[in-house]
Amino acid sequence: MFIDSFWSLLPPIIAIALALITKEVYSSLFIGILVGGLLYSGFSFTGTIEHVFVDGMIGQLSDPWNIGILIFLVVLGGVVMLMNRAGGSAAFGKWASEHVKTKAGAQIATILLGMIIFIDDYFNCLTVGSVMRPVTDKHRISREKLAYLIDATAAPICIIAPISSWAAAVTGFVDGANGLTLFVRAIPYNFYALLTIVMLFGLTFMNFDYGTMKVAEHNSRKASEKNKAKKAASLTGAEDQPNPPVSVKGKVIHLILPIITLIICCIIGMIYTGGFFEGASFVDAFSGSDASVGLVYGSVAALIITIVFYVCTKVLSFTECMNALPEGFKSMVPAIMVLTFAWTLKSMTDSLGASTYVAGLVQHIADNNALMSFIPAIVFVVGAFLAFATGTSWGTFGILIPIVVNVFAGNLNNELMIISISACMAGAVCGDHCSPISDTTIMASAGAQCEHIYHVSTQLPYALTVATVSLVAYVFAGFLKNWLICLPLGILLMIGTLFVIKNMKSSKNA
Numbered sequence: 371m372f373i374d375s376f377w378s379l380l381p382p383i384i385a386i387a388l389a390l391i392t393k394e395v396y397s398s399l400f401i402g403i404l405v406g407g408l409l410y411s412g413f414s415f416t417g418t419i420e421h422v423f424v425d426g427m428i429g430q431l432s433d434p435w436n437i438g439i440l441i442f443l444v445v446l447g448g449v450v451m452l453m454n455r456a457g458g459s460a461a462f463g464k465w466a467s468e469h470v471k472t473k474a475g476a477q478i479a480t481i482l483l484g485m486i487i488f489i490d491d492y493f494n495c496l497t498v499g500s501v502m503r504p505v506t507d508k509h510r511i512s513r514e515k516l517a518y519l520i521d522a523t524a525a526p527i528c529i530i531a532p533i534s535s536w537a538a539a540v541t542g543f544v545d546g547a548n549g550l551t552l553f554v555r556a557i558p559y560n561f562y563a564l565l566t567i568v569m570l571f572g573l574t575f576m577n578f579d580y581g582t583m584k585v586a587e588h589n590s591r592k593a594s595e596k597n598k599a600k601k602a603a604s605l606t607g608a609e610d611q612p613n614p615p616v617s618v619k620g621k622v623i624h625l626i627l628p629i630i631t632l633i634i635c636c637i638i639g640m641i642y643t644g645g646f647f648e649g650a651s652f653v654d655a656f657s658g659s660d661a662s663v664g665l666v667y668g669s670v671a672a673l674i675i676t677i678v679f680y681v682c683t684k685v686l687s688f689t690e691c692m693n694a695l696p697e698g699f700k701s702m703v704p705a706i707m708v709l710t711f712a713w714t715l716k717s718m719t720d721s722l723g724a725s726t727y728v729a730g731l732v733q734h735i736a737d738n739n740a741l742m743s744f745i746p747a748i749v750f751v752v753g754a755f756l757a758f759a760t761g762t763s764w765g766t767f768g769i770l771i772p773i774v775v776n777v778f779a780g781n782l783n784n785e786l787m788i789i790s791i792s793a794c795m796a797g798a799v800c801g802d803h804c805s806p807i808s809d810t811t812i813m814a815s816a817g818a819q820c821e822h823i824y825h826v827s828t829q830l831p832y833a834l835t836v837a838t839v840s841l842v843a844y845v846f847a848g849f850l851k852n853w854l855i856c857l858p859l860g861i862l863l864m865i866g867t868l869f870v871i872k873n874m875k876s877s878k879n880a
Contacts (some may be wrong), residue, residue: 372409374730378722381406382759382807385715389806393823399711399807403427406718422714425721430713438662439492439809440709443702443816445669446632450500451698452676453628456685457620463504465622473509477519477574480506484523485567488531491524491810493636493665498523499817501629512590513820514828515583521814521829522570525763525799526563532653552791558853559792561840562750562800565864569836572868580875581831586824619685628676635675636668643667705816712761712807719760725769728756743848745786746793749774750844753797754804754837761807766798785851793844800840804833835871839864 372378385402389395403422411417430436453459470476480502487494498520506516532554558564573579579587641647643664644655680686686694731752741748749770757766771794778787802808806826815822843860850856 372412372722374723374726376727377409378719378724378727379759380409381718381722382715382761386758386806389823390827393827395708395806395823396711399708399715403711403715403718406715406722410718410721421721422718426714426717427710430717431710433713435662436709436713438660438666440706442492442662442665442669443496443705443709444699445666445673446496446698447700447702448695448698449628449632449669449673449676450496451694451701452673452680452686452691453500453625455616455690455694456624456680457617458622458625458628459500459504459620460616461620461622462501462625463508466505467508470505470509473511474574474577476502476505476509476511477515478571480516480519481523481567481570481574484520485527487633488527491528492661492813493633494524494528495520495810495813495817497629497632497817499814499819501625503819510591512583512586513818514586514824515579515590517814517818517820517825518583518829518832519570520817521803521811521825522566522832524814525802525810526566529763529795529799530557530560530563532557552788555788556792556795558857559746559789559847560796561792561843561847561857561860562796562836564857565836565840565843565860566803566833568861568864569832569868572865573832576868576872578872578875580871581828583828583832584875586828615690617685619683624680624683624685627679628672631675632669632672635671636665639667639669639671640664701819702816704822705812708812708815708822709809712809712812715807716760716762716765720765724756724760725765728752729769729773742786744845745774745777746789746848747841747844749790750793750797750800750841753794754801755797757798757801757808758805759801761802761805761809761811763798763802763808763810766801767795770794770798786848789844789847789851793847796840796844800833800837804830804837835867836864839867 381402384405385399388398388401392398403426404418407418407422407426410421431440466476466479470479480498483501484494484498487497499516502516502520506513578584640659640661641652641655641664643661644650644659646652646655650658677688677691680691681688753766753770756769757763760766771791774787774790774794778784778790802810804826805811806823811826811829812822814820815825818825839860842863843856846859847853847856
């Protein structure tokens, strides 16, 4: 009764609704998990307990990919704590305050850094957060706004970067074709990702915010530095602890060099897992890489190099470096807890057959020839809803892309198929961007040291604005089938929408 039906989507819907209403993410996720276990077991007590904890939580925590991500999180937390203790973050913040003079400049710097680090969304979130927090704090930019800037330059940038872990995931779902070529052809039609970038620069240059983000920004400007520091400490569990000593010898190089080392080592780690050193080309190595393992290799190597560098330059002793590592681990505990619950909730949804149910709906719609020109818009909406409910973009790709290819009988020269595949990717990123159970959204909260549910609630109005404009663009694309017309039209619609919102807010304030 509950398998392969609409009931399969009930657990994530309950969890997400409760999280947004109560502003408490842990209990909301657990209630969603419990509902999934009850539906799967037919309301059997023992069956529910076994499914939730054995099949769900323990199963997810024993998954090699998930374990790799958790190790990467812990190691990166250690690197960030080392940079803070060495005084690198403080020195960079002081340097940036002298060179980045305005709030807009700080936001642009964050956006550009996020666009440069396009290799992997997890890596992007945590790296950009650790680098830019001192700068955005200096200009009284709220942690919620920083989390949005990070999140909006993570998955949306990765999904239009041919050399990224996301491109590798997408190309793997297209059988019997050059997936990378298909991916590149779909980039101009990825309206959600491209219009998100337009949105970022538009909000920055037009200098306004709206919705719950406006409230967060207003509160940030009013808050004193003492209150801001106290809030940040409470999010990392350090509120009641004495402040750890920060080296007075730290310089900007003590932040920049570890970050550069981290980027280089992670790239090398990823292409190593893809067989680059066994003869594979750079692009093929990325396409075949295991991002989870590669990021672990890279982050551990960067951690070792960072410790050696700090000890040799005498900014920290070896003992001080070792003492910083457990603190780095503790700073990542909230992200690890939310990730664990989110993965468990996803396993509940999978066991109830949500993928099969949604795939059947899409196939039924696609069989109706009268709706063929609306297929991109429909796929975008279905992809966004599925990714929002399950918290996974890659899972959404795996479900919808093979269906889209099958609908068009594998005709790779069909422009409507390219648009539909791009709509699937855009919808998946949109849903992932909005969902509080998305791992990328969780990582963005961790990177900005922002309370997770506040990040979700402030980001949602912005993401939905871009989603609405993207949906209109996909309706046009289904009929026009030409990105040279549809993409500029989408950009104009996005800019026009921002002007309308700003004028409405100005009129209301007046």
